[in-house]
Amino acid sequence: MKITHSAGSADDINMQLNYYQREDQVLLAVDCIIFGFDKKNLKVLLIKRNFEPEKGKWSLIGGFLKKNENLDEAAARVLETLTGLNDIYLEQLHTYSKIDRDPGQRTISVAYYALINVDSHQFDGIQIDSAKWFKLKEAPDLIFDHNEMVEKAMARLRRKAMTKPIGFELLPEKFTMRQLQNLYESILGKKLDKRNFINKINSLDVLIKLDEKDMTVSKKGAYLYVFDKDKYEKKVEEEGFSFKL
Amino acid sequence: MKITHSAGSADDINMQLNYYQREDQVLLAVDCIIFGFDKKNLKVLLIKRNFEPEKGKWSLIGGFLKKNENLDEAAARVLETLTGLNDIYLEQLHTYSKIDRDPGQRTISVAYYALINVDSHQFDGIQIDSAKWFKLKEAPDLIFDHNEMVEKAMARLRRKAMTKPIGFELLPEKFTMRQLQNLYESILGKKLDKRNFINKINSLDVLIKLDEKDMTVSKKGAYLYVFDKDKYEKKVEEEGFSFKL
DNA sequence: TACATTAAGTGTGCTTTTCACACCTTAAAG
């Protein structure tokens, strides 16, 4: 039987299993794009590498897939290991496989992104002091294809935020309309009209207005809201409601 | 230095490279969901496996990633090898990694989907006689997690078709309004109003109406159209036009 | 104590888009 790298017949492919088992295994990594939002700015969490290659440069947090876990679990483990965070909205983004993306060795990387609320998660369990939040616009150049990953995650976040109520993952449980609007303005990269925004949000009817005000920003104080997840899910289920901003 | 599978400090992770290089390499496969459309029905291309495991069952076409190619190239190679097709719209979908998804061995699979026009590609170079088109609703159960892949590809196709003119990849170069409408009805899984559909399409202003009729279906004959890709791209570029159906 | 400052809160009207809806035309076959 002929074993070859060139495109052959289906039978070639079928019989190549042994060949592949021996020769074509690869290292699979996960890299996590962690988005945060603190009142005013969208941020991304980066670490400074303290090992080669590219030691001293900034990168996404990442790690390698282990034999006894799937990719979602690997991403969650990496996130928890490096930040102490668990139970976070984490979604697979894309798999990167350029041959020389990691100059040290052939590595394929599966990118995940997560949304976390900077203030209510103070990284109690954080293991690394080299991790830092960067405003998206001020983020440094990253190693390998990590810039590309952040770009793509940002595009996905933009799209997703328009059709799913994922923005609330980035905010504290209680938030003001202004904070919510700031968040959407950050995600979409443009200013929105205050009245139209509030009208739109209210027409969706998934927020609960509290009798409580946030007095930290203004003298008058702004009412706090919470996202009513149960109501949202009931609406989706019962009336095929779809969140559109 | 302690080497461990449990979540450790960042330094643990940093130093685990050697460990992983030796132990945690995996086989990476690509599987392709090939959509076609022949006048009336959305179809998917499947093959009957003639090797173990799951010999005799239907599956997506697939193959393994090689050392000297990236994933996009692997998917294109697999597609070309099995169907003779090249230069096809091919997009990465998702990476599947359940530990026992392939009972024979630990394999991670990256799914791609492609759209092809059934009629104008007659599989001249086809290497396998076990490949067959199935109407989506009548497709058999597939091996491993391939059903899940087809589901997800279908969801992606639905979403994408609403905002990008990808539907035209599935049609012959010249097509009638009715064919286009049938295609969209297949993708969206619901009937559309004829007049509203035509008005909508025409308002997008990216089709060229030919002086030629398709006489094969009706006695009266229906005008043929072609998608004006240059015009579409110019509109996107110059006026930020976005295709919305 | 009134004046200035700062952010909060609130509604209307125009424009655009969406959606429901029905009849006539053409050409071939019987």
Add this chain to the structure above:
DNA sequence: CTTTAAGGTGTGAAAAGCACACTTAATGTA
């Protein structure tokens, strides 16, 4: 010359999107 089967065409009502400006509440300062 009647029947049949698909092609082709327009309007009006409802909903959604969007631009737009002033008043209120609380505090600090003159």
